[in-house]
Amino acid sequence: MTNPSQTVRELIRKHYAALTQSERKFAQALLENYPAAGLASITIVAANAEVSTPTVARMVQKLGFKGYPQFHQALLKELEAKGSGPTQRRAKWASEAPESHLLNRFAQTVTRNIEQTFANIDTESFDGAVRQLADTDGQLYVVGGRITRSLADYAFTHFQAVRPRVTYMTASSATWPHYVLDMTEGDTLLLFDVRRYEANLERLAELAAGRGVRVILITDQWASPITQVAQFSFNCWVEAPSAWDSNIATMMLLEALIAATQEVCWPETRDRYDRLDALFDMTRLFR
Amino acid sequence: MTNPSQTVRELIRKHYAALTQSERKFAQALLENYPAAGLASITIVAANAEVSTPTVARMVQKLGFKGYPQFHQALLKELEAKGSGPTQRRAKWASEAPESHLLNRFAQTVTRNIEQTFANIDTESFDGAVRQLADTDGQLYVVGGRITRSLADYAFTHFQAVRPRVTYMTASSATWPHYVLDMTEGDTLLLFDVRRYEANLERLAELAAGRGVRVILITDQWASPITQVAQFSFNCWVEAPSAWDSNIATMMLLEALIAATQEVCWPETRDRYDRLDALFDMTRLFR
């Protein structure tokens, strides 16, 4: 039958590939509220996950249980085991992992970064930057440094979907003058610069600002010197239990900016998304 | 009837004086293993406490419940509330901003994603994947899809610093066969695939797996079909208050993988970092 040493969570992971769509729906619901979402009667549990009773019944059998009651019992055993443990563990990140596992140390540090970063955002600046990013009269240029190049790329991919007139400036600084040539007042430059701050980026920001371009800077907690020419700048905490810096908070701020911009541009963006979808459907034919 | 704000524990204490001997026996059993000892069927629960079914039935009525099912439900609600505890900690991130400001909604959703993602990581898989990523005997290939291309790029930038023999497979799938040509047993393929899952990536994963390459998949909570050929796969929650998906949790998992790999490779990585630094210092002369 079922190896009793495996948790239901592990079983779900193991069999996830074999689950159908609505079975997954239930699996998700359970994982999101674990294990409470699996401890009521099958009827109730199914209704909460918005699937039918038979779906749940079939799924628990796939997981290796003889029937729902057995599944219920397994969950209960886990709960019991957890309760009788040493002390109730406070943070339940990677619950199965020991406290000192890198996963837990990492999660802890990054959470702090995120808290710090968001606590230090000036909401007015944020809204101001968003207005600027949503201004489709001007061109939006995006650029990053050695490490943040990927973030700039991510920003580009999304902003391109949200609004027209977005340009990604390649990482190779040799080509930047070409872009500057076309920058005019009212344009926007979204710029990433974390330590080690790059002199090239600073020169670029100065040139752009000199031409009347609004610079939005995303930097780390120590602030790139570009802050001085930027109209809006945001500091992201990058502490990490490793030799390099974590850019989670940075990326989170970026996503927040994208989400907010999308909200401002909405009617237009919706149309763009629809058209984009249609285009992807067409390329699907190639497979 | 019953004041819903009271916990069952409190109710028991309050009514304890009015309970009979065997009812107390059950109360003790419940309190000793709370709330698990009250979440099975009344039959089982009674047997565990070594009392009869009617005893339990009478007692829950004394506590103010209409019947055992209601009692059961109350316990479940408590458990559920406990599970969602950490979310309260969201407190006041972007403190000045109103609750409904996008920044706060965003932070809330993403925090949940991160919790979910980390709670569902199987530590053993994580460690296994890290061992694989740290194995410098084989080549490490990195590839992503339309959206995750940036993450693959980020992964590449970092892994390249951590270890030798890393290859970034361009986003253009036309060139992939060239890479597959050189893949051999013992190589590793780090692959990102979130919805809409891309058929090209699936084909690539199949080809690679067929050549004995170990596939490590990073996907979303709904799981890309590539899971089936992957040796290790990780699900990241991507819920976002916007039209697209958030990749914060995905990136976080990625960073955790990089950090862990770096730890495993350390003596060698340290050396690489030093040399890299020296190289950057040289390029600084150009500014």
Add this chain to the structure above:
DNA sequence: CTGACTTTGGAAAAATCTTTCCACACCGAC
């Protein structure tokens, strides 16, 4: 020691839950 009262658990009736079956809907292939 008796009798009234309380407590307890066995057993049947009632209610509910679980499973199974089946028809319909959906999707991809030809």
Add this chain to the structure above:
DNA sequence: GTCGGTGTGGAAAGATTTTTCCAAAGTCAG
């Protein structure tokens, strides 16, 4: 467009649980 295959939920059959009833056991005062 049609066809085969898979996935889904409604509904009934089957199983279990919950409740109720009642008799037996225990307790205590007189």
